[in-house]
């Protein structure tokens with residue numbers, strides 16, 4: 001399997017920010033830990049390896065020109081409304097795919113691992129979007145997932161994201177989930193798309 005791990009944002013694009021914590025930094029650590037987990041068993045590349053700006057077009061270009069089998073973009077979510085009574089604060093993980101994408105098989109396989117990032121918080125589901133650039137089939141030629149690992153502004157998740165060990169744990173769990181998918185595909189339980 002050729003897998004592209006895409007830590008969202010970077011450089012001048014910091015992503016979501018909450019109390020001095022930047023999405024770009026969180027997802028970099030998660031992506032590196034995920035990469036470490038995969039690299040000995042699968043061809044794996046990162047779209048960035050440091051806090052640098054890479055355009056969305058360049059990210060998908062890396063995957064397309066390499067003819068990757070899978071593209072996994074890593075993000076943190078944000079629900080910037082202040083906490084109000086009867087307005088529940090966003091929490092938990094999400095997986096985004098393009099409508100009808102074969103990436104749903106991957107998402108179904110890894111969702112239990114993803115749900116484990118914040119085991120006490122709900123898995124918000126496998127969601128479909130036809131507007132996210134990295135998911136659109138006209139931009140990218142292989143199954144693609146965009147993972148919202150948690151909410152940078154949820155107090156519990158924010159606190160967890162401050163710890164590099166937590167970021168690494170999340171990255172390892174994601175890597176484990178992807179290994180699970182690759183293993184199933186290899187054994188023929190999930191047919192290649």
Ligand SMILES: [Zn+2]
Pocket residue numbers: 008009015016023074075076
């Ligand atoms: Zn993001």
